[in-house]
Amino acid sequence: MSSIVNRQEKMFSLLYRCEASRATFFSLVDSNGDTMLHLAAKLSPPSQLARISGAALQMQRELQWYKEVESIMNHPLKDVPNKNNQTTRELFTDEHKDLLVKGEEWMKGSSPSCTVVGALIITIMFTVPGGNVQETGYPIFKNKKSFTVFIVADAISLFSSSTSVLMFLGILTSRYADEDFLKSLPKKLIFGLSTLFLSIATMMVTFCAALIIMLNGRLEVVIPVVLLASIPVTFFMLLQFPLLVEIFMSTYGPGIFNKKMKRWY
Numbered sequence: 001m002s003s004i005v006n007r008q009e010k011m012f013s014l015l016y017r018c019e020a021s022r023a024t025f026f027s028l029v030d031s032n033g034d035t036m037l038h039l040a041a042k043l044s045p046p047s048q049l050a051r052i053s054g055a056a057l058q059m060q061r062e063l064q065w066y067k068e069v070e071s072i073m074n075h076p077l078k079d080v081p082n083k084n085n086q087t088t089r090e091l092f093t094d095e096h097k098d099l100l101v102k103g104e105e106w107m108k109g110s111s112p113s114c115t116v117v118g119a120l121i122i123t124i125m126f127t128v129p130g131g132n133v134q135e136t137g138y139p140i141f142k143n144k145k146s147f148t149v150f151i152v153a154d155a156i157s158l159f160s161s162s163t164s165v166l167m168f169l170g171i172l173t174s175r176y177a178d179e180d181f182l183k184s185l186p187k188k189l190i191f192g193l194s195t196l197f198l199s200i201a202t203m204m205v206t207f208c209a210a211l212i213i214m215l216n217g218r219l220e221v222v223i224p225v226v227l228l229a230s231i232p233v234t235f236f237m238l239l240q241f242p243l244l245v246e247i248f249m250s251t252y253g254p255g256i257f258n259k260k261m262k263r264w265y
Contacts, residue, residue, distance in 0.1 A: 033083035207229060
């Protein structure tokens with residue numbers, strides 16, 4: 001029981017692999033009438049929650065624990081109330097109500113800054129360097145290969161930043177039920193951050209192509225300017241990319257339990 005209460009993934013995996021005693025183990029009930037699923041529905045110890053960054057990811061991990069234990073519990077015990085007359089689902093909701101609020105605040109606090117960045121990219125994209133030929137209305141540099149690179153990268157940056165802004169606006173207007181923290185909200189955040197990074201990368205390609213066009217390929221000027229312009233972009237991506245990786249692994253990774261762990265006998 002302590003492996004569930006203290007969220008010990010490795011110990012739980014070992015117990016899961018012990019098929020002979022697994023059914024007996026998950027049928028146990030403690031003195032408070034709590035089943036294994038009741039214990040999984042309780043809030044993790046603060047020391048375990050502190051290992052995970054962000055209240056939204058903490059809520060997701062709590063749901064993963066609950067869902068995993070629920071999937072292997074005996075069906076008759078799933079909806080049995082404890083001595084406080086609480087079902088497992090009611091206990092989970094009661095125990096995690098504060099974390100749910102913190103998770104919502106964390107998601108809504110992270111989204112506006114990314115929305116602002118995406119909106120800024122939208123406003124500066126699709127400005128054609130050099131202007132147009134007055135007689136025809138076509139861009140002056142339309143026959144240059146670097147201009148083709150500029151147009152393609154500019155279009156990708158514009159579309160991806162627009163998509164990113166829409167995804168973050170969707171996060172801000174989501175309902176924030178506890179179940180949404182398992183898949184729905186993390187998927188939106190992953191997609192929003194991914195498209196934002198794509199828009200930033202293609203924006204830099206657009207900027208480089210525009211400089212090459214305007215300066216007629218003078219690399220001794222283009223390279224230093226591009227390096228200087230890359231500094232704030234690099235800082236932003238270094239700060240946000242680890243978060244994207246963590247959310248992706250938490251949502252689409254192998255899971256918190258190793259069900260293929262070898263037995264100790």
